[in-house]
């Protein structure tokens with residue numbers, strides 16, 4: 001009996017010592033002192049013992065029990081005091097507080113604005129099917145417009161999406177008309193990199209389809225969105241621009257934010273900054289996704305989020321954004 005008790009005590013102490021968390025200690029407690037523990041079962045046998053044995057084992061059991069309890073409580077206190085130290089917010093810390101990446105910030109700003117205008121945020125894959133990136137957008141295999149988007153092809157004939165426009169097709173085929181969606185995301189093109197070209201950049205696709213949607217609606221939404229983004233009374237103008245999936249297609253310029261339209265080096269003295277390609281959705285694109293162009297019409301735009309972040313934070317070299325170089329990224333005054 002004495003051997004058995006010695007072993008129980010030795011095991012219990014070993015397990016208490018190796019416990020790391022409060023929960024571990026509580027498990028040890030129930031294992032060694034609980035109702036179904038070996039010790040408790042042995043204690044029940046006392047009533048069958050001789051009077052002499054009762055005199056020896058009664059106090060012995062009690063001592064073992066109180067000693068173990070003490071040991072367990074000490075260990076609990078030790079662990080809890082360590083937790084307190086972890087939570088002491090007054091202690092000095094070397095850790096720097098980070099902030100969101102400039103692109104995440106502008107993406108959130110713009111999607112917040114669009115959400116308020118009734119747009120749903122959607123998402124699509126960065127590894128995309130040729131069909132969604134080109135074919136369904138009225139860019140068949142032999143179309144020269146494919147040359148405008150130098151593409152990274154994958155070995156299985158998929159590709160890295162060259163723009164966020166495949167989300168137009170995915171959204172139409174999922175929700176049909178009417179719809180109002182926006183899709184921020186990363187895009188890839190096989191570019192030679194310099195201070196204004198990157199192989200990886202971010203766009204935000206916007207698309208509205210409904211009955212009687214016209215160019216006036218496009219201008220109204222774009223102007224409203226840009227006024228909120230720049231928190232100033234920007235003007236917009238449309239110039240013709242070609243994209244196979246819109247007709248008519250436009251390049252949208254906004255009045256220069258630096259000089260207010262008077263002309264400066266940023267806007268190359270024109271008073272305007274090229275900001276966002278857009279246009280009325282081509283009937284072929286609607287048809288391909290089972291939307292009747294006789295009933296529905298719509299517009300789409302592709303806002304360059306990378307461009308926007310560079311304008312907002314006055315970042316002159318696009319390569320900084322994907323560099324992961326915190327020394328450079330933290331130079332921008334991001335709250």
Ligand code: PHE
Nearest residue numbers: 163165243277278300301302
């Ligand atoms: N996806 C086009 C591009 O990246 C931009 C665009 C989007 C143009 C929507 C028109 C409408 O070149």
